[in-house]
Amino acid sequence: RGSFHVIENQMSAAVELFPIFARAHLLRTWGGIVDVTLDASPIVSKTEVDQLYINCGWGTGGFKGAPAAGLTYAHIPQP
Structure with a gap:
């Protein structure tokens, strides 16, 4: 508050x-805390850890954007 x-x-x-x-x-x-990058562009990327992706920095738009990014990554072929 x-x-x-x-x-x-x-x-x-x-x-x-x-x-x-x-x-x-x-x-x-x-x-509260709002995670947002300095340039207001979210970070959606794979990491050096196999099968680990990051999806952060959306700010208040993450409520809408993060699920869409998750759905996009869900279709990446698994080894």
């Missing part, structure tokens, strides 16, 4: 720029 004092400071700054935001009501907050 976000810290209330941080949200309060951010909203104060937003209200200075856009006074209409003073009417906004906070319903919920979320805080």
Whole structure:
């Protein structure tokens, strides 16, 4: 969860720029780790370990993209 004092400071700054935001009501907050690469491009690759592939760095798009990448790799022929 976000810290209330941080949200309060951010909203104060937003209200200075856009006074209409003073009417906004906070319903919920979320805080957590989002794995994303610096260039926002996911890493999907095989590794030096036989039959081990990595599929990471999708950020918030991973919920949609990671399963599609997994399905693609599932069809790679096995020795």
